[in-house]
Amino acid sequence: MVVPKAKVPDVLQLYHSGCSGSHLGVKRTLLKIRERFYWVHCRDDVDDWCRKCTSCAAVKGPQIRSRGALKLYNVGAPWERIAIDVAGPFPESESGNKYFMVVMDYFTKWPEVFAIPNQEASTVADKLVHEIFCRFGVPLEIHSDRGRNFESQIFQETCRVMGTHKTRTTSYHPQSDGMVERFNQTLERYLAKVVEKRQRDWDKHIEPFLLSYRSPVHESTSVTPAFANFGRELRLPADLITGIPPDAPCSITDYANDLRNKINDIYEHVIQTGQQTSQKMKTRYDRKMNSKGFDEDSLVWLHNPARSKGKSPKLQAK
Structure with a gap:
C-alpha cells in the first residue's frame, strides 16, 4: 500500500x-x-x-560520549590563577580532621594542603585568606568546582573583598578542574599506603608528601615546583647524607640580582614549556573529538546516571 x-x-x-x-x-x-x-x-x-x-x-542514554575540542588556558606568572578543592570525608583523625583542602598554583604547580575538621564555607575561606593570601599574595583568579562551600555567599564575598575573580567548573564536567583532581588522586593513593590500620593518622602524612611532591621535576613545566616558585631547589633529608655542592658565597645584593635574572629565565622557560605541553595535550585530546558543538538555545539531552531509590535501576530512564 x-x-x-x-x-x-x-x-x-x-x-x-x-x-x-x-x-x-x-x-x-x-x-x-x-x-x-x-x-x-x-x-x-x-x-x-x-x-x-x-x-x-x-x-x-548516550551510546557514544560526545567529546568537543579541548580549551586551553595558559597562565603567565606564579599565583596568578589557583585551583581549590576539598576532598573527604576521611576517618576522623586524632586531631579532629575529616577533610583536606587543596590549593594549587597553575603556573608553578606548587600545592598546599590543609587538614580541616569540616568543609564549611567559613572554614575554607579562613584557610584561604590566612594560609594562601597572606603568604603568597592575592591571585587574580580562583577556580573551583560547584561545591556549596565555594558557591556560598561567604566565599563569594571573601573573593570580592580581596579583589580576586571566582570561576567554576562546567556543570557535570569536573574534568575542567583536572589539575587539582589529579593531585587529589595522587595524595589519596599515597595516604592509603602509609596510614595505620585505624586510619586516624592520615593528616600527619600530608606534609612529608608535599616535600616529596614539590621537589621532583613536573612534566608540564620541566622544572620542579620549588624551583619555579622560589628560584631554588629544596634541600631534602637525603641531601644531608649524600651532600650537595655548596653555593659560592656572595653578598645579598649580588644574590638578589642573580635571583632576579634566574627567575626571569625560569618564567620564560615555564611559559614556553607549558604552552608546548598544552598544545600536545590538545592535539591528542582532539583526535577523539566527535561532537560538532551546540548553538546557543539549542535543546539537548542531559545524561543523569543517578537512580531514584525504591525503583529498579533497569527500568529507569538514563
Missing part, C-alpha cells in the same frame, strides 16, 4: 511507538513497515522518527 505523505507520521507512530512497534530499533521497525507500506524516502523517515523518539532516547 502506498502511503500519502500526510499519513506517514500516523504509520510511524503505530509501528514504532504504538502497540505494534514496542519502540524497537530502526532495522526492525523498517522491516515491519516495508512488508506493508511504501512511500518515497521511507528509510530516512523511519531513521529520523526513531532517532527523535523521546522515550527511546531517555531509556537508552
Whole structure:
C-alpha cells in the first residue's frame, strides 16, 4: 500500500511507538513497515522518527560520549590563577580532621594542603585568606568546582573583598578542574599506603608528601615546583647524607640580582614549556573529538546516571 505523505507520521507512530512497534530499533521497525507500506524516502523517515523518539532516547542514554575540542588556558606568572578543592570525608583523625583542602598554583604547580575538621564555607575561606593570601599574595583568579562551600555567599564575598575573580567548573564536567583532581588522586593513593590500620593518622602524612611532591621535576613545566616558585631547589633529608655542592658565597645584593635574572629565565622557560605541553595535550585530546558543538538555545539531552531509590535501576530512564 502506498502511503500519502500526510499519513506517514500516523504509520510511524503505530509501528514504532504504538502497540505494534514496542519502540524497537530502526532495522526492525523498517522491516515491519516495508512488508506493508511504501512511500518515497521511507528509510530516512523511519531513521529520523526513531532517532527523535523521546522515550527511546531517555531509556537508552548516550551510546557514544560526545567529546568537543579541548580549551586551553595558559597562565603567565606564579599565583596568578589557583585551583581549590576539598576532598573527604576521611576517618576522623586524632586531631579532629575529616577533610583536606587543596590549593594549587597553575603556573608553578606548587600545592598546599590543609587538614580541616569540616568543609564549611567559613572554614575554607579562613584557610584561604590566612594560609594562601597572606603568604603568597592575592591571585587574580580562583577556580573551583560547584561545591556549596565555594558557591556560598561567604566565599563569594571573601573573593570580592580581596579583589580576586571566582570561576567554576562546567556543570557535570569536573574534568575542567583536572589539575587539582589529579593531585587529589595522587595524595589519596599515597595516604592509603602509609596510614595505620585505624586510619586516624592520615593528616600527619600530608606534609612529608608535599616535600616529596614539590621537589621532583613536573612534566608540564620541566622544572620542579620549588624551583619555579622560589628560584631554588629544596634541600631534602637525603641531601644531608649524600651532600650537595655548596653555593659560592656572595653578598645579598649580588644574590638578589642573580635571583632576579634566574627567575626571569625560569618564567620564560615555564611559559614556553607549558604552552608546548598544552598544545600536545590538545592535539591528542582532539583526535577523539566527535561532537560538532551546540548553538546557543539549542535543546539537548542531559545524561543523569543517578537512580531514584525504591525503583529498579533497569527500568529507569538514563
